[in-house]
Amino acid sequence: MTALEDLLDDYVFRPEPERDTKFEELMKAFLRADEEWAATFDTVWSWGEWPEREGPGNGIDLVAREQGTERLAAVHCAFHDPAESLTEADVAAFLSASDKAPFTTRLVVATTDKWDKDLEDLVRAEKVPVGRIGLTRMLDSSVDWTPFGPRTMATTGRASRTALH
Numbered sequence: 001m002t003a004l005e006d007l008l009d010d011y012v013f014r015p016e017p018e019r020d021t022k023f024e025e026l027m028k029a030f031l032r033a034d035e036e037w038a039a040t041f042d043t044v045w046s047w048g049e050w051p052e053r054e055g056p057g058n059g060i061d062l063v064a065r066e067q068g069t070e071r072l073a074a075v076h077c078a079f080h081d082p083a084e085s086l087t088e089a090d091v092a093a094f095l096s097a098s099d100k101a102p103f104t105t106r107l108v109v110a111t112t113d114k115w116d117k118d119l120e121d122l123v124r125a126e127k128v129p130v131g132r133i134g135l136t137r138m139l140d141s142s143v144d145w146t147p148f149g150p151r152t153m154a155t156t157g158r159a160s161r162t163a164l165h
Contacts, residue, residue, distance in 0.1 A: 003145035004138060008111055011079060023079040024061045026148055027109045031064055031075070034141045042067045044075075052102065059094030064107070071105070074098035078110035082135050085114040088122055099128050109133040 001009070007026070011019045024046060031037045031044045041064040047057035062075035076094035080086055091108055098106045106128055113134035115123075123130045 002139060003148075007145060007148055008079075019079055020077070023111075024077045027075070027077045028062055029148070030109075030138065030141070030143060031062070033143045040067060041065060041073070058097035059091065060097050066105075072102050073105045073107050074103040075107045075109060078108060078112075080110050080112045082112045083114075084112060085116040086110050086112055086119060087116050088119045091119065095122070095126065095130070099126065103128060106130045107133065109138075111135050111138075 011022055014022065028044050028046060031041055043065045045051075045063045047053055047060055047063065050063040053063075059076050060074045061077040064073045064075055065071070066073065074094070074097070076091055076098075078086060078090055080090065086108070094108070095106070106126075108130060110132070111134075113136050115132070
């Protein structure tokens, strides 16, 4: 197993709110550390950190600003069984909440690569584009996941970003 798979396996046994928060923190760090995504976004906020937020996120977990622009991406982080398909019901609130200004694009980051046909069809019909990052893309990343291991996360509550470089 890879360091990321070990980490995600550890998350399975945590209470859902804690698991979801830790996964969101991990994906925030991933978007900042992965070469492709770090070149795409210059800032990534959690919903609670985003200065322009109004009310609850309704499925918007992260907000990322594209490099050198004011264009914003809404990001949904889905901790999901890798063997199961993501469904419309899994992302419906996110798609509804993020289908308007100030968001110019959307991204679903999930621990599965599978999307069911209804979700695929829905996303194709959306006016605000929806991208996706699945488990395979995360596993293929150049990110060193070891600083995020269960011991590091349990001791510090987060991993050091500098350890990723």
